Amino acid sequence: MAKVERTVGAADLACVHGSGSLEVYATPAMAALMERTACVLLEPYMEEGETTVGISLEIKHLKASLCGMELVCTATLVGTEDRKTVFDIEVRDAFSVVGTARHERFSVLAEPFMQKAEENRKKCGNR
Secondary structure (H helix, E strand, O other), X not given: OEEEEEEOOHHHEHHHHOOOOOOOEOHHHXXXXXXXXXXXXXXXXXXXXXXXXXXXXXXXXXXXXXXOOEEEEEXXXXXXXXXXXXXXXXXXXXXXXXXXXXXXXXXXXXXXXXXXXXXXXXXXXXX
16 A cells, blocks of 8 residues: 655646636546555556556545645555556545545556657657
């Protein structure tokens, strides 16, 4: 299990992310925290040149959090299949669950992965 703590800041708000108009913790910010926590769990197991990429995130945002609130995100590894890892993730404030997710990540070699991304960009006409 991995744990990451976060204080909700002004850059984390829905009105800043464009995911809503209110000054509350944005679902996209919570998604990023959840993915980061899963990465923290996997980091000690990565070989040289290896990383993971998120391939699925089924998220439930259950409670509003305001700027300045302290959040704790925990990721628990619940399964592996070849190069895929599956996590259950929970974000809590001091009193209750703020959000939950089922998250999947895939192990890749960073250099070939980025080369394929660059090839795709060129195919799309972007330089």
